[in-house]
Amino acid sequence: MSEKIRVAVIGYGNVGRFAVQAVKNAPDMELAGIVQVPRINKPAELHNIPWVDSISELEGIQVALLCTPTRSVPDAAKEILAQGINTVDCYDMHDTLADLRRELDDVAKAHNAVAVVSAGWDPGTDSVIRCIFEFMAPRGLTYTNFGPGMSMGHSVAVKSIPGVENALSMTIPTGAGVHRRMVYVQLKPGANFEEVEKNIKNDPYFTKDETHVQQVADVDQLIDVGHGVVMERKGVSGQTHNQLLQFSMKINNPALTSQIMTASARASLKQKPGAYTMIQIPIIDFIYGDPDDIIRHFV
Known part of the structure; x- marks a missing residue:
């Protein structure tokens, strides 16, 4: 070797x-x-x-x-x-x-x-699968539905906001590639919840999705790093319609x-x-x- x-x-x-x-x-x-x-x-x-x-x-x-x-x-x-x-x-x-x-x-x-x-x-790998779906059925629509599960990137983004001690952002699929963000925050002493909520919703990670923010006493009691995805494409191969492609996984x-x-x-x-x-x-x-x-x- x-x-x-x-x-x-x-x-x-x-x-x-x-x-x-x-x-x-x-x-x-x-x-x-x-x-x-x-x-x-x-x-x-x-x-x-x-x-x-x-x-x-x-x-x-x-x-x-x-x-x-x-x-x-x-x-x-x-x-x-x-x-x-x-x-x-x-x-x-x-x-x-x-x-x-x-x-x-x-x-x-x-x-x-x-x-x-x-x-x-x-x-990453979902991007590769979307490309494979694309050349299998060049005309059509692909929907990527995440979760339900913890988004690490979104959670880290919330933790960086002033006044936040700890945070969890959950991604909830509502269908057709549309998602709801459920954000749970544990605040530092003296932090203003309304101000924290406003800053979260204005962060680029959250501006495109329906976002709900809740204050909790202990975020660690809520954390589960499981996640998943269901990707679906309905498209056309050549002149043949109704080509249905699907990929799904549940993961850590x-x-x-x-x-x-x-x-x-x-x-x-x-x-x-x-x-x-x-x-x-x-x-x-x-x-x-x-x-x-x-x-x-x-x-």
Whole structure:
């Protein structure tokens, strides 16, 4: 077997914890260390894994998994790409990810590195499935219905709002790709609920959806990281109508996200310098093993 890919995990939150497991279970990867800023006490389960403040403290890193809030991804990715290290992120703001890819493409090419942008399940693998549905039935409509489940990106966005101690954002599908956001907030002492509610509804994560905000005493009593999706397309193949396509899954949100990021780390080493979304990368590049063996197994 060839030398293992040296991977660093950036951030040890919901996704970072599962990323550690995914990298350690990948036969072609080696967990080189975890970068955690701001520094917190090292968890006992990581006693034999390097725990540092900066990726520069780790040697021979080939890929960094950015398990950080979406809004910190652009700066973090540019900084790491400038060191010639590949990055994989789970950026989840659909409206701006194409622009981010273009920004990171320039940085990656300038430093002979690769960035895989929005390597989660949506955007990410769901994006791949939407593309497959599109060429199977080129005319028609696709509806993506999320949940019910916890949205990590939306929850993190609420936690960043002044006055919020803790938060949970639940995505509730109402059908035909329309969703309701149920937001539960635990406030800091002295915080004004009406002001917090207004700021949440004005945040870009929430402006396009019906959003309801409720104050609760303890958010931790409500959290369940399960999620899911049902994707449906009704379209036309050639001149044949009523082609009905469906994909669905029920998942642990951070576990699946981190597994997809880990597979994307593998794929990043097979691309030319630049920045890519998952729909731009051959599916076979994400899978461990000899390409001919993979073809024999799956085709």
